[in-house]
Amino acid sequence: MIDLQWICLAFLGSLVLTPIIKKISEIAKAYAKENKRTVHHGKISRIGGVAIYLTFIIVSSLFLEVDRAINGVILGGSIMFFAGLVDDLIDLKPRMKLLLECIAAGVAIYFGVSVDVIRLPFGISIDIGVFSVLFTLIWIVGITNAVNLIDGLDGLAGGLCVIVLMIIGSMGIIERRFDIMNLAFVLGASILGFLVYNAHPASIFMGDCGSLFLGFMVSTISIMGFKSSTIMTLALPVLILMVPIIDTLSAILRRTLKGQRFMEADKSHLHHLLMRQFGHRNTVIIMCGLTALFGLSAFVYMLNRNIGFIVMLVMLFAVELFIEKSGMISNHYHPLLSLERGVRAKFKKQKTK
Template sequence: MPEASLYLLPFAISVVLTPLVKQYSVICKAYAHENKRTVHHGLISRIGGVAIYLAFMICAAVFVRADRAVFGILAGGSVMFFTGLVDDLIDIKPPVKLAFEAVAALVLIWSGVQVDVLRLPFGIRIDFGFVSFLFTILWVCGITNAVNLIDGLDGLAGGMSVIILVVTGCLAMIDRRPDVITICFLLAGATLGFLVFNSYPASIFMGDCGSLFLGFMISAISLMGFKSSTIMTLALPILLLMIPIIDTLSAILRRTLKGMKFSQADKSHIHHLLMARYGHRNTVLIMCGLTALFGLSAYVYLLNRNLGFFVMLAILVMVELFIEKSAMISEKFHPLIGLWRRVKRLTKRVVSSR
């Protein structure tokens, strides 16, 4: 098990720094703006990610043994942090943010953090080659934006990130990757300290400097920790990030069907729909709970593949049914429900014909 200092020191530093960041926000007027999509009221700092970043970097300087891969992750994470911080202070256009996400991904590729070879069952080996370059960029941009999109409720992005980091760190213990373990638990501790002030009702938000930094770090750590061996080791980080991935894909489909730009925000994300029914605090608990269940299914799979696959499938079906019933993508999008209705009609015909 990781040493307690991997949790406690970044946690303590983050707890101390977050109130200082709140005070600085008064000086630089870095407040979250209220609009029709927001669920907060009043002047609340939106640069809380500064505390997460500083707490993590201070502890990384003490605990992390820097090699080329680690340096690439820290450098790329810094690119995303400062990109988000500039956006929080003066607002930058989405294409500019996307360009810097690609730059951060290129830093990872330069440091050697990418998927090179994928080994499938029956001895099948896939060499990504040049596709590895494109896959890494798409992966980093996709996961970074997925975490950024779920940062809509108090404690949601931070809570889900802590769960993802802890589970990934525990899975890294099985692969005996001390570098991945250390980074995961340091970042989880720093984020947990921030959550003391960000949990509902939040007195500070992490902002893009926090969500983009966390999203990039999660995407980079997953590539660093699971870039080799089998299809399942690559699927594990995808499984842990399933909720934000589904939310992102749903947003793309929804906005495309409505003729909207992808960068055009709305209030039809999973967390918005859940909040309308279950309230703010319960929605955060439900989504964090689902993330934990996906993480648990990964462990179950390692112990029993058939049972683990069944658990994963059951959770995915539940999420899909919620998406269809809530009309999250479209009122006409209901493949599973439609299939079930057709099966029922066919069954009735067969029974009545006898």
């Protein structure tokens, strides 16, 4: 069951380690670069993820009971962490980062972390068989990059990951997956200690070593947590991670329509659009709140599938309306709004007859 002393140790560990890493980054001159898409000013450390990683590894080695799959997750996560750290220090080429992400995902898959059967609402089960490896690879790499892309505001990526991990850990209790529960809670506590310094205005950033590591860990833990579930396997992780998934898919569509490369940065992410209207701190709160609501709808689904499904549809409908009205993908992308205008025009035409 839950051992609070180890969770507290993880929190205190990152709380103590983060300022030490900050001092080390000053010596190494590992500062976040300023460009047209950044929102920070001045010299701020970009390797805060080191504190999260070290705390998690130390506490896990002392406390967690590991099996083959968890060893694979930690090993793959370590590959992802060091890849991100190298990128923070010397800037890796996008293709090299993608290759390392695939290698890390391959390690996790080799150790037994995979999606074999997809259970969807209404009792639908899909055995993906030979496509299991490819499907799992796309999921891990996709979520890893989604968390990396959303790391654009103080405390945002860390806050979202903490909420996601708390939801997965809580569901682990319901599913009696105490290994997943402890893994999620220890990692979440390690992030919380770092967030004390990363909350707006941040004095240190997690960098790619943090966001890539957390993205990888969240993607693999979510697969492990629901692999044996009789309710849904992939649908619940998708729901819980809906905010970074929507942001990433929107970025892909937006850049494709503009003829840009996927890795080409812009300032049209969900958090950029919200920040223009609500400010920095409020945007982080809104996005973390949205993640919590999607997680809550997952819990509702577990208790009552019909009500939960309706809640999911309402939330997705609201998000789609925001995407269309904000021009997040394109000013010409508005299928729902066009449909609504068409229905309204039809009713007006009928009234005039």
